[in-house]
Amino acid sequence: MQRDVMNYDVLIVGAGPAGLSAAIRLKQLAAAEEREISICILEKGSEVGAHILSGAVIDPIALNELFPDWKALGAPLHTPVTEDHFLFLTEKGGFTIPEKLLPPLMSNHGNYIISLGNLTRWLGEQAEALGVEIYPGFTGYDLLYDESGALKGVVTGDMGVARDGTEKPGFAPGMELHAHYTLIAEGTRGSLTRKLEQQFQLRDKAEPQKYGIGFKELWQLDPSQHKAGLVMHAQGWPLDNDTGGGAFIYHLEDNIAAIGYVVHLNYSNPYLSPFEEFQRFKTHPKIAPMLAGAKRISYGARTINEGGLQSLPTLVFPGGALIGCAAGLVNVPRIKGSHNAMKSGMLAAESVFEALGSERSHDILSSYQEKLRASWIWQDLDAVRNVKPALSRFGSLLGSAYGGFEMWLARAGIRTPWTLKHGKADNECLQTKDQATRIAYPKPDGVLTFDRLSSIFLSNVQHDEDQPVHLTLKDASVPITVNLAKYDAPEQRYCPAGVYEIVEENTDPRLQINAANCIHCKACDIKDPTQNIVWVTPEGGGGPNYVNM
Structure with missing residues (x-):
């Protein structure tokens, strides 16, 4: 297929x-x-910020470095x-842990409650004002390599392909975008990231990446219940001690509160539904x-990266680098990653700038990894490196106590001489259905608790129904012969959007994939027991269109 080719100095996948x-x-x-550098950013969402979802309480440390005058510039x-x-x-109840008992690293004073989507839109405006070309609605579909094996760019997704693979009227083939360096910033569990990890064995020396699935709802509160600037975090019920996770409630301006829940995806019970656990949380007498x-x-x-330092892959390869959540830079106990993501992009930019200045092309940006290790990102993640594996190993109560102990030691300048391992990947952690206890979740009341379909309506999700299904199966028989037979089809429960259903057809069960419901969380790509489900990019512009998230 003949494709148009566009050339840039730097290509970035993900706005x-x-x-x-x-x-x-x-x-x-x-x-x-006074140098000219051409930069192109691809963004699969319909606009910059459309697919951005986070709590979010942001540590402004990276923004202070990028734009010292961000207040005057109107950052949101x-x-x-x-x-x-x-x-x-x-x-039935609970208690508040006094702030003075919490490690100072957990304190949020000096931080801001924000919509990360709105901050991203603002950053997009600043980038365009500086001459960056941003193309929303275009996916990075596949990778391009030069004769030496170095990455030389990406192919964008074709537009106008029917579900059966034929070309519809108005079909437009994807373009080839070539660049001296390509930075992959496509977020958690990106499809190009996975290909690069395999191509260049980037994960060979790393622990398995660990993940959580995070839910978020915005609520318009009664003014009497709202207090701008209030941050609340919670652990415990409704999750049991062996299942990691917790909640957040952040009071923004205009009587709006962000209410969210994170469930660690190394849970073992195949009958657990992270979505239903979130709904139950809102009924607690201290929350309702x-x-x-x-x-x-x-x-x-x-989904959220939770592996920390142990799970960082090699971040550089010939022709490019991984940045942000494609690298996996979330600080789990702080529930923060945006500051590290921004700083990683800035450090990678400095390495690319140096390489372009020396007229090297497709070199390995080794200085990026060196800069990252010498930066406050490394200090941020090193201080909490044992928290996530402690939670997995000892349970929520003892694991949290141990993690707090290490963070207090870090505050005193003491670093423990060991680094705990994660062990299993999240997809390897499920019990079989005969080992597990079924969980009876109450029906939604439509006031505090809701079902999936009414929920995804609020995410403004849109996909062209007549396009190839982007939730692909390596083996079409596995959902029935393995997932249903051994685990009672857990994809029906871990998916937050009702994408996967087991339906009876002539008395035989089959998996139905409602791809148009997908909100691009990637939980299926992560938690599927045999890694049979592979998430690939749908047609550009599809997916959720989040507002103020």
Whole structure:
């Protein structure tokens, strides 16, 4: 197939905080030395920010470095944290852990409650003002290599392909985008990232990456229940001690609260439904009163990297690098990754700028890894490197206590001489159905708790129904012969959007994939027991269209 070719100095896949920060930093460096650097960013969402979902309480450390005058420039950080509470919940009650007992690393004072989607949109405006070309609605579908085996760019997805693979009227083939360097910033469990990890054996020396699935709803609260700047985190009920996770409630401006829940995807019970656990959380007697008279206005879900330092792959390869959540830079106990994502993009930009200045092409950007290791990103992640494996090994109660102990030691300048391992990948952690206990979840009441379909309606998800299914199966028989037979089809429960259903057809069960429901969380790609489900990019512009998330 003949494809148009466009050439750039730098190509970035993903217009999130990492990708945009990389582009901005490159343009800043180029302007300082009066050099021209052409930069293109691909974004699979319909617009910049459409697929961005996060809590979010942001540590402004990276933004301060990228734009010291961000307040004057109008960055959408309007709500500084004023109160910071941590709760442990039992089924009927619970208690607040005094702030003075929590490691200072967990404190949110000096941070801001934001919509990360809105911050990303603002960063996109700053990038375009500096001359960066951003193409929303275009996916990075496949990788291109030169004769030496180095990455030389990507192919964007074809537009106008029917479900049966034929070309519809208006078909447009994808373009080839070539660049001296390509930065992969496509977020958690990206499809190109996975290919690069295999092509260049980037994960050979790393522990398995670990993940959580995070849910978020925006609620319009009764003014009497709202307090701008209030941050609440919670552990405990409804999850048992062997299942990691927790909740957040962040009070933004205009009587809006972000309510969310994270479930670690190394849970073992195939009957557990992370979505239903989130719905149950809102009925707790310490939470439900806040939602009296409130209205739910938005919903979304996304997976989160949780592996930390142990799970970092090699971040560089001939022709490019991984940045942001494609690298896996989330600080789990802080529930923060945006500051690290932005800084990683800035550090990669500095390495690319140096390489372009020396007229090297497709070299390995080894200085990026060196810069990252010498940066505060490494310090941020090193101090908490044992928290996630401790939670997995000892359970939520003892694991949290141990993690807090290590964080207090780090505060005192003491580093423990060991680094705990994660062990199994998340997909390897499920019990079989005969070993597990069924969980009876209550029906949604339509007031505090809701079903999946009414929820994804609020995510503004859109896909052209007549396109190839982007949730692919390596073996079409496995969902029945393995997943249903051994685990009672857990994909029906871990998916937050009702994509997967077991239906009876002539008395025989089959898996039905409702691909149009998909909100691009990637949980299926991660948690499927045999890794038989492979998420690939749908037609550009498809998926959720998050507003203020």
